[in-house]
Amino acid sequence: MGGAVIDTGHGSGKQYPGKLTCKVLWTCIVAASGGLIFGYDLGISGGVTSMDSFLKEFFPSVYAKESSMTPSDDQYCKFDSQTLTLFTSSLYLAALVSSVLASRITRLLGRRITMLWGGILFLCGAILNASGQNLSMLIVGRLFLGFGIGCANQSVPIYVSEMAPYKYRGALNMLFQLTITIGILIANLLNYFFAKIEGGWGWRLSLGGAAVPALLIIAGSLTLPDTPNSLIERGKHDEAKEQLLKIRGVPNVDEEFNDLVNASEASKLVKHPWRTLLKRKYRPQLAFAVGIPAFQQLTGMNVITFYAPVLFKTIGFGSSASLMSAVITGGVNTLATFVSILTVDKFGRRTLFLEGGVQMFICQIIITTAIAMKFGVDGNPGVLPNWYAYGLVSMICIYVAGFAWSWGPLGWLVPSEIFPLEVRSAAQSVNVSVNMIFTFAIAQVFTAMLCHLKFGLFIFFAIFVVIMTMFIYKLLPETKGVPIEEMTVVWRKHPYWRRFLDDEEHQVVSQRLEMV
Known part of the structure; x- marks a missing residue:
């Protein structure tokens, strides 16, 4: 495999004229608001599943286990329930299915129509969840939410990448990740305040609040060109x-x-884009459409996002304090995303990927050590000093910041900009599908992994951070400043990937000579 790659810059020789107009900025902001529905759900589910009133009504066995625990019991296993995690993870199976179907809608009817359907489906899910009377009703609502998220995640990154001038494509595309982080932060704030409502029905407001970002994307998609x-x-x-x-x-x-x-x-x-996508000349891009979303989830960030209140509660915070800690990490996530927006078109994708990977790895090692020293393998921390708890939150915040200006936004930007038009919709479906598969897996097994791996859970994710950082260092060419329809130049200049394009061209020439 090749080593570090040359920054191609404007290697294609084409520099299309164009300014960052108010119209394109506004359309990209409105379109990127589709990320609010994904972010809101990421933030809301973990907070709701830590609310005693919600657990008591829908997961009484988990509530009974948690409420009867003493500080001497194994804190690692207090939320270990596959039914509870199914509430969170079921959404991502639905998103997987809808992203594949949305690929065809995006290609035939346009990106805007796909966004509209995403908002409508998400709105249906919000209504079902807010009015849920039993677990089955909640799961059906989660499935509708997933259908909506699959449509939005399929269409929004493509829309923004195609609307943006190539000089500003990175920053504008990252507005999608920014709205995801804003959605997470808003969800965490609402969970904190709604949990204090007397009568224990605040969780209905948290789940029903998803209707607001759904209405925003519906309104936006009706006005966008x-x-x-x-x-x-x-x-x-x-x-x-x-x-x-x-x-x-x-x-x-x-x-x-x-x-x-x-x-x-x-x-x-190209009559069959899915089959075409498997051709050898698309192998470089396909590797990143699969590798980047898979590694994005294996950073462990979604453990923090999904289950921040549960995780903080497990490591010694009270119910209210755990929700506030989730608010703090959500705020850091949003602020750090601005760093990426301001620097991605200046320093490039590779630099942010690599720096973020190193930062996350160091933080994971420190967090692992801190939890191991205090909790050990039996999960009995005794009394957790305030300074110790605050130190853990601080390290988690630094870890979150590293993700928020690297693998978070770049995980959506890079796959959306590297594919040619003929396979772009199908490729984005691959990107979203892989993302949803790994998101589902992490969400479903997190509490069981925490129970059995204990503090080793963070080592598990740290190992993947090392692997994915090497993956980027060895294989990803720089794509900043390259027009989206001229992206093939970066693969031709890469010492490893160029052989795939050269072999394809050699095969075409040979076939033509045979015909002659």
Whole structure:
């Protein structure tokens, strides 16, 4: 495998004219608000499952086990329940299914329609969950939420990448991750306050609050224009060129428009994008469409996101304090994402990936050591001093910051920008599907892993942080500043991946010679 790669910059030689216009900025902000539904759910589920009133009504066995525990009992296993984790994880199986179906809708009807359906489905799920009377009703509601998230995660990153001028694509695409973190923070804040409502019905407000981001994406998708790429893909060339002139803010966009048309014509020759995606020449991009979302979940960040209140409660915080600690980490997550937005188009994707990996690994080792020293293997911490608890929260915050300016936003940006138009929708489905598979797995087994691996859980994720950092160092070329339809240049210059493109071209030439 090749070593470090050269920053290609504008290696294609093409620098399309275009400014960061108010129109394109506004459309990207509105579209990126689709991340609110994903973020809100990530934040809300962990807080709700730590509320005694919610556990008492839907998971009485877990509530009985937790309420009867003493400080001398094994704290690692207090929330070990596969039924409880199914409440959280079931959503991601639904998102997996819908992301595959959404690929076809995105290609045939446009990115905007897919976003609209995402909002509608998510709204249905919010209503079902808020009015839930039994566990079955909750699970059905979670499935609807998952269908909505699958549609949004499929369409929003593609939409933003196609609308943004190539110079600002990284920063604008990261607005999606920013809204995810804002959704998490809002959810954590609402959980903290709703948990204090007398009568124990605050969890209904937490779950029903998902209707607000759902309505936002519905309203936004009804007002947004379609991307020029999508319009050309559906044969609306005049409308596409008019739209491109508006969003670029310059009088001449002929070069970019012609390249988009050529890419679209090439994509029409592809009748089976899923089968085409498996061709050798797409192997480099496919490796990252699978590897990046898988490693994004194996950082362990979703353990913090899903189960922050549960995790903090396990390591010695009270119910209210654990919810507040989740608010703090949610705030750090949001603020650190701004760092990525401001630096990604300056320093590049690789630099942020690598720095974030090193930072997360160091923090995981320190957190592991701290928990091992205090809890041991029997999970009996005794009295946890305040300074010790605050130190743990601080290290978790530094870990969260490392993720928030690297693997969090880049996990959505890079896969959405590296594929050519003919397989872009199918490839984004692969990206979302792999993300949802690993998200489901982590959500489902976390409490069991914590119970059995104990503090070794953090070592488990730290090992994957090392592997994924080497994966980026060895194999990912720099994509900053490269127009989205000219991305093939980065693979041709990479010492390892270029052989896949060279072999494909050699095969085509050989076939033509045989025909002659």
